[in-house]
Amino acid sequence: xxxxxxxxxxxxxxxxxxxxxxxxxxxxxxxxxxxxxxxxxxxxxxxxxxxxxxxxxxxxxxxxxxxxxxxxxxxxxxxxxxxxxxxxxxxxxxxxxxxxxxxxxxxxxxxxxxxxxxxxxxxxxxxxxxxxxxxxxxxxxxxxxxxxxxxxxxxxxxxxxxxxxxxxxxxxxxxxxxxxxxxxxxxxxxxxxxxxxxxxxxxxxxxxxxxxxxxxxxxxxxxxxxxxxxxxxxxxxxxxxxxxxxxxxxxxxxxxxxxxxxxxxxxxxxxxxxxxxxxxxxxxxxxxxxxxxxxxxxxxxxxxxxxxxxxxxxxxxxxxxxxxxxxxxxxxxxxxxxxxxxxxxxxxxxxxxxxxxxxxxxxxxxxxxxxxxxxxxxxxxxxxxxxxxxxxx
Numbered sequence: 533x534x535x536x537x538x539x540x541x542x543x544x545x546x547x548x549x550x551x552x553x554x555x556x557x558x559x560x561x562x563x564x565x566x567x568x569x570x571x572x573x574x575x576x577x578x579x580x581x582x583x584x585x586x587x588x589x590x591x592x593x594x595x596x597x598x599x600x601x602x603x604x605x606x607x608x609x610x611x612x613x614x615x616x617x618x619x620x621x622x623x624x625x626x627x628x629x630x631x632x633x634x635x636x637x638x639x640x641x642x643x644x645x646x647x648x649x650x651x652x653x654x655x656x657x658x659x660x661x662x663x664x665x666x667x668x669x670x671x672x673x674x675x676x677x678x679x680x681x682x683x684x685x686x687x688x689x690x691x692x693x694x695x696x697x698x699x700x701x702x703x704x705x706x707x708x709x710x711x712x713x714x715x716x717x718x719x720x721x722x723x724x725x726x727x728x729x730x731x732x733x734x735x736x737x738x739x740x741x742x743x744x745x746x747x748x749x750x751x752x753x754x755x756x757x758x759x760x761x762x763x764x765x766x767x768x769x770x771x772x773x774x775x776x777x778x779x780x781x782x783x784x785x786x787x788x789x790x791x792x793x794x795x796x797x798x799x800x801x802x803x804x805x806x807x808x809x810x811x812x813x814x815x816x817x818x819x820x821x822x823x824x825x826x827x828x829x830x831x832x833x834x835x836x837x838x839x840x841x842x843x844x845x846x847x848x849x850x851x852x853x854x855x856x857x858x859x860x861x862x863x864x865x866x867x868x869x870x871x872x873x874x875x876x877x878x879x880x881x882x883x884x885x886x887x888x889x890x891x892x893x894x895x896x897x898x899x900x901x902x903x904x905x906x907x908x909x910x911x912x913x914x915x916x917x918x919x920x921x922x923x924x925x
Contacts, residue, residue: 653825684847708903716837
């Protein structure tokens, strides 16, 4: 019998709606980069387009395929997808989120033996998971899916309670973070962020990182910052706000801060590529989202030794232990977010202790290695690869 080691590793086709900057796509990049090359080969299919974000994939053998799908159902792409899968002959097609779920149908028709589907976060127009149409769509494609991956307890419960997926068909896998790339500053003094006007190490900088769009709700953080300064004017000498990212809310946030007369205490530089260095220059991280799956930026902040203030949505409570690694507050409540900011700004030692606890939690539960091992184990189980490797040993 030909040794399994002489054969090409099985192929996994990752299907996303659009391959661009985002937590879902970052997870795909980390998975491909960190998984041993002799375990699985990878192809990424973008139903619409793959941007320059693809350059973050470090393996030269990964192909990106763009289908330029127009708005609406992808049924017109089914023949092309069928031919593609017949040509590629993947062992696994791994779709992510509702926008890519229907690809399980042409994969099944093409005889792909394993069709996995990952739920990474709420749909942007269904933040509470209550839309029956989306539940029905997920039920419709359920027979074509071999197994599900939920990134948070919240999403696992949604699949079970709203979509009717049996618990035995769901595996929960948390995102992992590169704790070697994102790490606390090497010195006790907070380093200055390149280009940031707040270089005084005595300043207390609360920051957020992410695309500035409605679901991320950075306007609530801006309002909370203004409220905190109104309630404690003396903090104006020390408290600063950094909002990193670009998008529709950036101009609105800047206008809100201008109108409140605090714009000189805030920094909105747009998108940055040096997020790890930015994190090291912050004192606290805040995520005011209206919905989340498992937030990569929360994990990056925790790995950087920052206390985290996050809203009580999606997988945020899975990551942040209130009172230990940060604070959890209700969404869309700038008053309660402001109170949390004040508590941590008034007690920098406690905030620093929370940041240290968050770093330890990342090393214990949310390492990149743990995430990759969980996906590889899942792939092996569905392809019986681990059994066959043992038989060939």
